[in-house]
Amino acid sequence: MPRMLLDLQNRGQLAAGMSSFSPYREQILDTFKQIGTVIEAFRLNHPGKYESIMQEYAGRAAIGHVRYATCGANDRSYAQPFERHHGCKWKWFSFAFNGQLANFSELRAELLSLADYHLVRETDTEVIMHYLSHELRGDEKPDLVQVFRNLSQKFDGSYNLVYLDAMGDMVILRDPKGFRPLCFAQDGPLFAAASESVALLNLGFRNIRSLEPGEMIVIQNNQMRKELFAPRQTPSHCFFEWIYFANVASTLDERSVYMARAALGKELARQERVLEKVPLDDDTIVVPVPDTGKAAADAMAFELGLRSVEGLMRNRYIGRTFIEGTNRADRARLKYTPLREVLAGKRVLLIEDTIVRSTTLKSLLHHMREKGGAREVHVRVGCPPIVAPCFYGIDMSTIRELFAPRFMKGPRPTAVEQDAMAAELGADSLCYLPLEAVARCIGLSADHLCRACITGKYPTPTGERLYQLALRNRHGEGNGRTYEMNAEPAIAQ
Ligand code: SF4
The missing domain is CATH 3.40.50.2020 (Rossmann fold)
Known part of the structure; x- marks a missing residue:
């Protein structure tokens, strides 16, 4: 995992982490994360410490993340993956997220208007965690495609997600507009996905493909399947990825x-x-x-x-x-x-x-x-x-x-x-x-x-609305981000 994250370091340097799944540990699902670059977080300059992290978190599946902040403080509690512990294995999950929910202030306001919610962080990641938990309520494990289908009807913005639960089930998902890149590859029993192709290429994968917007990959019981979780839309790939943000060695959407x-x-x-x-x-x-x-x-x-x-x-x-x-x-x-x-x-x-x-x-x-x-x-x-x-x-x-x-x-x-x-x-x-x-x-x-x-x-309704708000505030004195000023408690669809 650190090897892959190193290739994606251009996407964020504030924190790095991973969650892994192993049925042979007491903590079936467990998360390691620290602030800093991949080298700093995983102690790559200290072979003994690095080895002990990798031994402690060894498992048969893992998800990882490097953090770039569009909201929230620079402390460890904002580092990803976000793990939500639960006694029921399919309700115990961890996920990592690339993007920004444009309507996170409204989603947050809606959560807070519901009975007895209390949020502790100024970040869309925490909001996603609670919406995910809400979708997983009840006595029977819901279909993961339906879980994310329901969420896609609430979310406006860019959200590529990787998700792993304590049953070992995994989801990789690209938002319906495909703002941020996401690619995957398979070689025999090995499967890997990453925001950018360079991370897969350097692991030795050859047949690397992009996940289409609105598509998700579900891995359950050693079987992999691709599903459409949101209706196909005209994509809105971020042009800035090619011009500035992405690793120059990557290929995004071919x-x-x-x-x-x-x-x-x-x-x-x-x-x-x-x-x-x-x-x-x-x-x-x-x-x-x-x-x-x-x-x-x-x-x-x-x-x-x-x-x-x-x-x-x-x-x-x-x-x-x-x-x-x-x-x-x-x-x-x-x-x-x-x-x-x-x-x-x-x-x-x-x-x-x-x-x-x-x-x-x-x-x-x-x-x-x-x-x-x-x-x-x-x-x-x-x-x-x-x-x-x-x-x-x-x-x-x-x-x-x-x-x-x-x-x-x-x-x-x-x-x-x-x-x-x-x-x-x-x-x-x-x-x-x-x-x-x-x-x-x-x-x-x-x-x-x-x-x-x-x-x-x-390309989305909340984006349009936030832009009008930004225009009204363009000469303002405040230091706040536009989406943090916007907290009208109505969910834009
Ligand atoms: S093109 Fe500009 S506005 Fe659109 S996602 Fe990229 S950086 Fe953001």
């Missing part, structure tokens, strides 16, 4: 992340030729912001006949805790070292995967000139402007925290607006990827992608 990022670079190159803003000569170099901008930068440089060089070195050993104790501007200084030998006197086309809040980038540009001696820095962004919040699992939940909306009047950035953004960042020029290019680069049709944060058009 579309390679690396190839999508390389295609972005080619689009940026085409745009550069049309713009004619920067002379394409020996004094111009292409530099990626490590590490997610690299594939796009290499492809762009190749198309333009320029050199793609590492003008920024990432400090890989700085440590998450050390970085988190600083403000965002200082993080750039700690994370990246500009290489004077590469940058001095050059015109730099700096390739950034996306601009969300801009604080890190602003500071980075300053250091590239100050320490690196770059003559000019032209920022090229492999993503359209982020103009709206995400309510489906990426932590950018208000408009006021975003960079681009402060400058844009319409849905697309004008040349004048991009110049104003460049001036604010301290760049010589700035150009975003055009909106239409996103679907083309990924190789999916635009109506099969969620692009809400770049269009303001949300």
